[in-house]
Amino acid sequence: MNPSVKIIINDQPLELPAIVGSEGEVGIDISSLRDQSGSITLDPGYGNTGACTSAITFIDGEKGILRYRGYDIAELAQKSTFIETAYLVIYGELPTPNQLSEFSDLLTENQMLHEGMRFHFEGFPPTAHPMAILSAMINATSAYHPNLINKREQRFSYHAARLISQVRTIAAFSYRKAHGLPAIYPKTTLKYTANFLHMMFSHPGEDCELKPELVKALDLIFLLHADHEQNCSTATVRMVASSRANLFASASAGVCALWGPLHGGANQAVLEMLEEIHQDGDDGTKFLNEVKNKSGHRRLMGFGHRVYKNFDPRAIIIKNQCDKVLEQLHKTDPLLDIAKKLEEIAIHDDYFISRKLYPNVDFYSGIIMRAIGIPLDMFTVMFAIGRMPGWIANYKEVMEDSNSRIARPRQIYTGPNIRSYTPLDARP
Numbered sequence: 001m002n003p004s005v006k007i008i009i010n011d012q013p014l015e016l017p018a019i020v021g022s023e024g025e026v027g028i029d030i031s032s033l034r035d036q037s038g039s040i041t042l043d044p045g046y047g048n049t050g051a052c053t054s055a056i057t058f059i060d061g062e063k064g065i066l067r068y069r070g071y072d073i074a075e076l077a078q079k080s081t082f083i084e085t086a087y088l089v090i091y092g093e094l095p096t097p098n099q100l101s102e103f104s105d106l107l108t109e110n111q112m113l114h115e116g117m118r119f120h121f122e123g124f125p126p127t128a129h130p131m132a133i134l135s136a137m138i139n140a141t142s143a144y145h146p147n148l149i150n151k152r153e154q155r156f157s158y159h160a161a162r163l164i165s166q167v168r169t170i171a172a173f174s175y176r177k178a179h180g181l182p183a184i185y186p187k188t189t190l191k192y193t194a195n196f197l198h199m200m201f202s203h204p205g206e207d208c209e210l211k212p213e214l215v216k217a218l219d220l221i222f223l224l225h226a227d228h229e230q231n232c233s234t235a236t237v238r239m240v241a242s243s244r245a246n247l248f249a250s251a252s253a254g255v256c257a258l259w260g261p262l263h264g265g266a267n268q269a270v271l272e273m274l275e276e277i278h279q280d281g282d283d284g285t286k287f288l289n290e291v292k293n294k295s296g297h298r299r300l301m302g303f304g305h306r307v308y309k310n311f312d313p314r315a316i317i318i319k320n321q322c323d324k325v326l327e328q329l330h331k332t333d334p335l336l337d338i339a340k341k342l343e344e345i346a347i348h349d350d351y352f353i354s355r356k357l358y359p360n361v362d363f364y365s366g367i368i369m370r371a372i373g374i375p376l377d378m379f380t381v382m383f384a385i386g387r388m389p390g391w392i393a394n395y396k397e398v399m400e401d402s403n404s405r406i407a408r409p410r411q412i413y414t415g416p417n418i419r420s421y422t423p424l425d426a427r428p
């Protein structure tokens with residue numbers, strides 16, 4: 001028997017159906033609530049609102065569980081690669097060797113930007129933030145593919161591969177442009193992450209050294225970001241997709257949503273915070289006191305999560321990787337010492353414990369990226385590259401759902417009641 005929930009609104013008893021997810025999560029289906037009662041629900045920030053059913057990613061924030069298509073993130077981090085995981089996230093199953101090689105070939109075939117797109121880069125000022133360029137250029141890609149509305153599976157696979165492959169090329173070109181460096185084209189012989197580092201750091205006539213441990217570390221960062229259920233940017237992608245906008249337009253909106261410091265911009269904000277603490281000669285204690293007494297409206301960036309209330313499983317993987325990378329490079333980083341000190345104090349401090357604030361994935365990822373040589377303003381771009389498979393998978397889910405409707409929330413109006421227009425010369 002399907003479960004249901006009985007509620008009383010204005011003395012009227014109502015019975016609402018409930019949906020149980022494959023991990024036992026219960027959602028009360030309120031789609032008939034307004035018709036039945038005249039009322040709507042109000043949930044600013046959507047902390048208690050499910051906007052869809054989805055078979056892509058499962059998170060249990062209390063237990064610190066994250067699974068893509070049923071596979072635990074720690075197992076994927078240890079055994080898979082970003083591209084294999086991207087296939088899994090988009091198509092639902094781990095690829096066979098043939099499928100993986102076809103997918104990789106499709107990525108390689110699509111890695112070059114349309115030559116016309118190169119001229120768009122020239123229009124941006126040298127001070128442009130790479131996230132602004134990324135969002136604009138992903139959207140501009142739609143202009144080169146007027147038949148995007150065609151939803152045949154073959155075309156979808158093609159556009160999905162194009163997006164995953166080209167986001168990396170666009171990202172590298174925007175870095176080169178911002179630093180006044182000539183664009184470096186991708187190589188067909190290099191794998192995804194190595195190719196990205198090549199486009200970032202090689203010079204015409206001189207290829208950069210691709211240290212395997214750094215390629216692996218960045219590949220892991222991409223993999224750990226591949227999807228994260230209905231966060232702000234993914235929900236944005238789904239919302240835009242619900243209007244039947246094309247894949248590139250939807251992903252471009254995702255980039256904009258990701259940019260903010262409370263979301264993907266947090267990795268940049270963490271490093272800026274650590275640098276500030278370092279420059280102040282503080283060991284973190286003074287800064288944490290400011291955070292706790294809320295005097296400067298500061299937050300401990302890289303801490304806290306809307307869903308994880310115990311620990312973020314990605315943070316543990318990334319912290320271990322961070323130690324490994326610095327050890328392999330024989331590097332020390334004073335910012336890593338400050339980060340560890342902040343974490344040590346915060347996880348034992350009642351302010352953070354009582355609010356269930358723990359390190360999230362962004363707390364340590366920036367230190368790895370810094371060790372790789374990725375500049376600060378490219379950190380969120382790295383997140384966007386990693387998140388692309390998740391956005392594509394969510395876009396696909398919206399498009400394939402025959403019951404999908406345009407996303408259109410309601411509101412409770414709190415403005416003035418009806419009043420008459422006062423002519424300009426009669427206003428005080």
Ligand SMILES: CC(C)(COP(=O)(O)OP(=O)(O)OC[C@H]1O[C@@H](n2cnc3c(N)ncnc32)[C@H](O)[C@@H]1OP(=O)(O)O)[C@@H](O)C(=O)NCCC(=O)NCCS
Nearest residue numbers: 261262263266291299300301302303304305306355360362
């Ligand atoms: C992620 C985040 C946006 C989640 O926000 P949320 O679920 O809406 O939580 P709230 O903003 O309601 O915060 C709840 C309480 O914890 C406090 N809090 C939340 N995150 C905090 C942080 N990083 N540092 C200090 N205090 C924090 C809030 O001030 C609030 O305290 P109060 O109850 O005394 O008012 C929030 O934790 C944050 O801003 N973290 C820092 C940015 C970050 O790392 N983002 C990356 C997420 S992957």
